[in-house]
Amino acid sequence: MTFPCLTTERLLLRPWRADDLPAFAAMNADPEVMRHFPGCMSREESDLLAGRILVHVDTYGFGQWVIERREDGAFIGVLGLQWIPFEASFTPAVEIGWRLHAAYWRQGYALEAARAALGFAFETLALDEVLAFTVPANLPSQGLMQRLGMRRDVHGDFEHPNLPEGHALRPHVLYRLRREDWA
Template identity: 35%
Template sequence: MSGNDTIDYLFNSERLGFRQWTDADLTEFAAINADKSVMEYFPEPLTEIQTTAFVAKQQIQMLTHGYCYFATDILQSGEFIGFIGLSHQDYTSPFTPATDIGWRLKKEAWGQGYATEGAMRCLEYGFKQIGLTDIIAVCPVVNLRSENVMKKIGMEKRGTFRHPGLKDYPDLENCVCYGYSANHFKG
């Protein structure tokens, strides 16, 4: 019997299940957010309080927009590995307001293609189920791993910009933006 028999997934990819957040995710997600290697391209690791606020924001986005950065599990085991999903972004930039696709996985889940697989499935969900017309992805230019995922899922580079939320972090402030339009999606 697998660990996901009672989990109500919103949708699946081949190996991953995407679902709404629960309070049961907080401890494991706080551990992911406290890992300095996972948070290498963020100003600092998140505290438990910041993690709780992040999850609450995702729950609100799900109610408001019908999507969020989804809690993500490995289907075979039911193991929670972090998030992959969509989030409304309205900070000031040439690319916003927009829907962003993003991912944050625990280090043990890296290098197995989960971010790429999950991001492709979330693009499909966003375009085909939600009816979005455009999705962006943003990361600091130094975050080559995330930029590589953006390329693997077929996004096109739209430019660079200085992220207003990172102005106090000169090593992270310069960000790249990739995008995907629904009329070009081949998923």
């Protein structure tokens, strides 16, 4: 399967290009964008993350799209689907995740892009379920999960295994969306 472009009323979700790396790095270096992550990323760390995203796409035929505004080609951020890369009580599973430049928050772009990605997940990939998770303090992301119809799985909340014991961002809340609830 080739990694497709998805279009919405205002957005193009497209595969990555080499010229996306500077905008991706700028977003990953922004303390406001990264406040619910362990820290800001250097350009090298950001490029390595982009490389891991591309390997996932090459391996599975899906992954994180670049979100581009159709009217002017602006790089808004990234959003997409990936196999969860760690072991937990709910894996193996596919998650939806997003990261947008702060200038594009609260304009409905993440919701619009996520709806397109979930349509792809359930209609094209025929997944039975998609998960999402974040830290408890990330109320905007939890609000988006709820607007997408995802339901909190309190019993699935977990300690993120990639963060050390006692780290403030280790606790995570888990949301689920089943295909029949999407339809």
